[in-house]
Amino acid sequence: MYDLLNPWDPRRWPGDAFYAELVRDAGAVLDVGCGTGLMLHWLREHGHVGRLVGIDPDRAALARARRRADVEWVEGTARSMEWKAEFDLATMNGHAFQCLVADDDVRASLAAVRAALCVGGRFVFETRHPQARAWEDWNPSNASDVTDVAGRSLRVWHEVEDVAGGVVSFSGTTAEPDGTVLRVDRTHLRFLDTVTLDAFLTETGFEIEARYGDWSRGPVTPTSQEIVTIARRP
Incomplete structure (x- = not known):
């Protein structure tokens, strides 16, 4: 049911196409909140030969993700991650970032993502604009x-x-x-506005590389429905 309601297909969905362009060129990819693993499945099916890791706290979702054994699947939350400088790119797509509700959870999760990235590595995610x-x-x-x-x-x-x-x-x-x-x-x-979101990112040591208000890389405007962020570990 989840896959039926939340398909992942860059040919059909602009948001998926946005992520596909970034993850295809990254050597080691960490998908935080990977769900049933559709994005990482797609990457392998389309020739990605680097390291692919998905982490999610939902056991049922991971059981479905593990249909592919050529991807690393880890049960856990963003804040529980202990990787150190192992990934070129980390993602949280499907508005997964919005599941981080408490301030401490946002801070701890961002700190763990930053630690998992190599110097110069990027964290890409989106939230619905309030x-x-x-x-x-x-x-x-x-x-x-x-x-x-x-x-x-x-x-x-x-x-x-x-x-x-x-x-x-x-x-x-x-x-x-x-x-x-x-x-x-x-x-x-x-639902975080850009000011609050950027304060969390800066506090946890990220630099904001790019910010978009839509999947066509347009600016954030008074009518934007999304806040799409590319943050970098300096």
């Missing part, structure tokens, strides 16, 4: 109808429960077409 208020579209009226790998028809929707202090708490429901609920998952995401 000014776009993306959570306002997370409601049952925008439900998605999908067919899973077993051929079952399912309906999936989100519903916001709370918005406070830049943190949005919401539920994700998977149900049968008649509305019979099969599963409910609850998530908290943090």
Whole structure:
């Protein structure tokens, strides 16, 4: 279900194409919050011969990622990483950075990513710009109808429960077409503005190499929906 709802394909999605351009040229890549490993699978399938490592705390997601044995898969969180100067590029795509909610978690995770990078290595990630208020579209009226790998028809929707202090708490429901609920998952995401985000990056020793407001590398504007950041370890 996760892969059906969150496909990774640079031919179809501008965000994936943005990352593909960067990761293809990096010798050693660390994907933080790799989920089911779709990006790293794609890299191997398209000829990447360097070191590829994915880390995620979700065991079920990693079990699916491990369908490929030619990538290193590690169970853990960003702040638990202990690599030292081993990667040319680290990524957090799919808005995974927003799962870092508390200030201490943001700081510890950024410090661990920085430590994992070689001098001159880059950390690339994106967050939804809070000014776009993306959570306002997370409601049952925008439900998605999908067919899973077993051929079952399912309906999936989100519903916001709370918005406070830049943190949005919401539920994700998977149900049968008649509305019979099969599963409910609850998530908290943090929406950081550029000023707060840059303060965290500077505090943890990163330099900001580039900042974009869209996947075409346009500037951040009053109508931007994304904050795309390339940070460098000096």
